[in-house]
Amino acid sequence: MESLRSFLKESLDKYDMPFPVDKKVCSGWAKDLPHGGETIIFTSCMYQIEPVVPTLSKFSSMTGIFTGALKGLSSLAKLVKPSKEEIDRAYKILNNVVNALRRRGINPGYLYEDEPYSGALLLEAGLLEDFANHARRVASMLRDRGVKRVITVDPHTHNALTRYAEFVPFDVEVVNYLQLVDAEKKIEGEFTIHDSCLYSRFLDLRDRYRELISKSGIKLNEDFLVTGRETSTCCGGPIALINRDLSESIAEKRAQELNKLSNKLLVVCPICYITLSPHFRGEVKDIAEVIL
Amino acid sequence: MTWEIAIERTIRNNVPRVYNVLEKYPYILELARELREAKLEVLNNLESYVEQTVESVKRIGGVPHVVGNSEEAREVVSKIIGDRKKIVMGKSMVAFEVGLREHLKNMGKEVWETDLGEFLIQLANEPPSHIIAPAVHMSKERAEELVREALGGLPPNSTHEQIVARVREFLRDKFVNAEVGITGANAIAADTGSIILVENEGNIRFTTVSPPLHIAVAGFEKIVPTLPHAMMEAMVQAAYAGLYPPTYVNLTSGPSSTGDIEMKRVSPAHGPKEFHLVLVDNGRVRASKDPDLREALLCIRCGRCHLHCPVYRAMDGKWGVPPYSGPMGSMWSYIVFGDPKPSLLCTHSGGCKEVCPMKINIPKVLEKIKARAWS
Numbered sequence: 166m167e168s169l170r171s172f173l174k175e176s177l178d179k180y181d182m183p184f185p186v187d188k189k190v191c192s193g194w195a196k197d198l199p200h201g202g203e204t205i206i207f208t209s210c211m212y213q214i215e216p217v218v219p220t221l222s223k224f225s226s227m228t229g230i231f232t233g234a235l236k237g238l239s240s241l242a243k244l245v246k247p248s249k250e251e252i253d254r255a256y257k258i259l260n261n262v263v264n265a266l267r268r269r270g271i272n273p274g275y276l277y278e279d280e281p282y283s284g285a286l287l288l289e290a291g292l293l294e295d296f297a298n299h300a301r302r303v304a305s306m307l308r309d310r311g312v313k314r315v316i317t318v319d320p321h322t323h324n325a326l327t328r329y330a331e332f333v334p335f336d337v338e339v340v341n342y343l344q345l346v347d348a349e350k351k352i353e354g355e356f357t358i359h360d361s362c363l364y365s366r367f368l369d370l371r372d373r374y375r376e377l378i379s380k381s382g383i384k385l386n387e388d389f390l391v392t393g394r395e396t397s398t399c400c401g402g403p404i405a406l407i408n409r410d411l412s413e414s415i416a417e418k419r420a421q422e423l424n425k426l427s428n429k430l431l432v433v434c435p436i437c438y439i440t441l442s443p444h445f446r447g448e449v450k451d452i453a454e455v456i457l
Numbered sequence: 458m459t460w461e462i463a464i465e466r467t468i469r470n471n472v473p474r475v476y477n478v479l480e481k482y483p484y485i486l487e488l489a490r491e492l493r494e495a496k497l498e499v500l501n502n503l504e505s506y507v508e509q510t511v512e513s514v515k516r517i518g519g520v521p522h523v524v525g526n527s528e529e530a531r532e533v534v535s536k537i538i539g540d541r542k543k544i545v546m547g548k549s550m551v552a553f554e555v556g557l558r559e560h561l562k563n564m565g566k567e568v569w570e571t572d573l574g575e576f577l578i579q580l581a582n583e584p585p586s587h588i589i590a591p592a593v594h595m596s597k598e599r600a601e602e603l604v605r606e607a608l609g610g611l612p613p614n615s616t617h618e619q620i621v622a623r624v625r626e627f628l629r630d631k632f633v634n635a636e637v638g639i640t641g642a643n644a645i646a647a648d649t650g651s652i653i654l655v656e657n658e659g660n661i662r663f664t665t666v667s668p669p670l671h672i673a674v675a676g677f678e679k680i681v682p683t684l685p686h687a688m689m690e691a692m693v694q695a696a697y698a699g700l701y702p703p704t705y706v707n708l709t710s711g712p713s714s715t716g717d718i719e720m721k722r723v724s725p726a727h728g729p730k731e732f733h734l735v736l737v738d739n740g741r742v743r744a745s746k747d748p749d750l751r752e753a754l755l756c757i758r759c760g761r762c763h764l765h766c767p768v769y770r771a772m773d774g775k776w777g778v779p780p781y782s783g784p785m786g787s788m789w790s791y792i793v794f795g796d797p798k799p800s801l802l803c804t805h806s807g808g809c810k811e812v813c814p815m816k817i818n819i820p821k822v823l824e825k826i827k828a829r830a831w832s
């Protein structure tokens with residue numbers, strides 16, 4: 166356990182991310198966004214880097230392997246580069262979000278390579294002290310940059326940032342893109358849906374994205390025991406670094422249940438996408454790839 | 458594979474049933490809200506409610522015992538039992554928590570679990586996999602094999618009914634000849650000293666009435682302010698377990714007695730001569746004073762959170778320190794056994810908090826326990 170913690174800490178110190186990551190990969194999607202500003206988009210590099218997490222968790226566990234990995238953090242950084250296809254997809258999603266915001270008259274800035282990590286992984290692993298310290302650093306950085314409002318694009322970052330105020334003084338407004346965009350495209354087709362546990366049962370955004378989906382014309386195939394608010398379950402992704410086998414087993418079961426409803430699956434979170442994709446037979450799409 | 462089939466069937470059977478019960482009897486939701494308030498009141502003054510309960514139990518002719526930990530609980534119960542040999546047990550999580558059955562067996566007692574699920578796991582020598590359906594991990598085939606091996610008298614390919622009938626036949630004698638009946642308690646009324654037990658099999662009714670000595674072993678957190686609250690807990694627990702109305706609600710207030718001859722109170726009548734209530738702390742007072750953990754003590758053991766949890770499902774019911782499993786179990790593994798590790802596996806799926814009748818924010822409690830696991 167301690168080795169996992171030191172790995173995360175060292176990586177955060179060195180790379181400002183929980184894994185060794187080339188920050189250019191995180192910021193490469195944005196070309197013409199203003200640097201900083203009062204309102205910024207906050208990606209926390211989630212869509213960009215999530216594709217490599219399974220590779221990391223494959224040789225992670227709490228067995229001490231991190232101690233070995235620590236010595237080669239920089240060589241690891243090369244290893245954890247997403248493929249071109251994965252990067253293109255992530256960049257497209259983020260640009261879809263920004264374009265949809267612009268259509269609503271919102272022109273967010275971006276911190277590019279200076280964008281910090283939200284600390285979500287620390288919070289979710291229960292490393293609460295480390296999370297508080299991290300939140301303090303991010304809060305002060307945002308204050309120094311004059312940021313008043315952040316727009317998040319994924320549930321884990323949204324959850325982490327909306328919880329900062331429980332740990333440190335934080336008065337930046339945190340909104341999620343789903344609260345701001347509209348479904349302007351008309352889509353025909355049927356999907357089933359895997360809800361994000363955080364959006365659905367912690368952050369009160371489930372009805373909001375369902376409203377957008379329904380407005381777009383997509384028909385959702387649902388079953389109350391599989392996709393209900395209280396009956397749907399997590400994809401298993403958030404536990405991958407602690408226990409990969411458990412994470413995989415949850416994902417496999419979840420994908421099987423969802424497959425009974427459709428071979429086209431909508432997700433609303435980059436972790437769900439990566440975790441469920443290997444197990445789901447058919448097409449998996451992020452809502453921002455489809456309706457924006 | 459057995460587990461996957463068993464849990465899938467359990468979810469399909471039970472989850473819709475609970476929703477139906479709550480829709481049909483909406484007053485349960487109101488009772489659950491009221492019960493939560495009443496239980497919070499107890500948790501804010503747990504030690505004084507324990508004292509009040511002790512006085513009430515004495516007033517109705519029972520013998521109260523307050524114990525700090527498992528060892529004390531085993532010692533007290535052994536003393537009460539003395540030389541008596543034949544013991545039947547109704548389902549009690551706390552009896553398992555303090556290691557009572559094993560202890561009594563090691564003392565050379567003849568001990569039989571009488572709840573069917575508990576009976577099966579006793580035969581299999583396995584820990585319970587769910588708090589209200591302890592043998593939920595067992596298929597019919599496995600149960601059949603166990604009963605045939607231990608008791609004989611089962612034809613090949615026996616039906617569910619035949620298995621149950623064989624166990625019923627075997628336990629009949631045990632109930633009648635038992636010298637001691639040990640149960641838990643779903644709720645304890647501080648004002649009257651009464652205990653309430655909810656069940657569907659009828660085994661608890663037998664266990665509390667047939668033997669001359671009844672010992673109830675329960676955690677401090679089972680105390681509620683008044684008898685109506687205790688009845689409320691029985692109704693809410695049964696409804697959220699999907700078994701409503703419950704077949705039996707047993708209320709015990711002290712030993713049995715009669716005043717039918719010249720109105721002179723004589724004990725026993727047909728029920729036990731002695732009633733003992735063993736109240737177990739095992740970390741509960743400490744948890745009641747800990748704002749991060751207090752909520753967990755509201756749990757009424759309905760078992761609903763388990764069936765809405767992906768971790769419990771994926772871990773074959775083995776998440777937590779027995780007898781505590783699932784989301785509630787990973788909280789209770791820490792409270793009672795001081796083990797914070799199970800909490801680390803919570804993925805904050807969150808279904809548990811949505812369906813918990815006591816509105817316990819389980820992922821939040823587990824988040825705090827996780828933090829302790831790291832330190």
Ligand code: SF4
Pocket residue numbers: 755756757758759760761762763784785809812813814815816817819
């Ligand atoms: S935590 Fe809540 S849902 Fe789970 S067993 Fe206890 S009362 Fe029931």
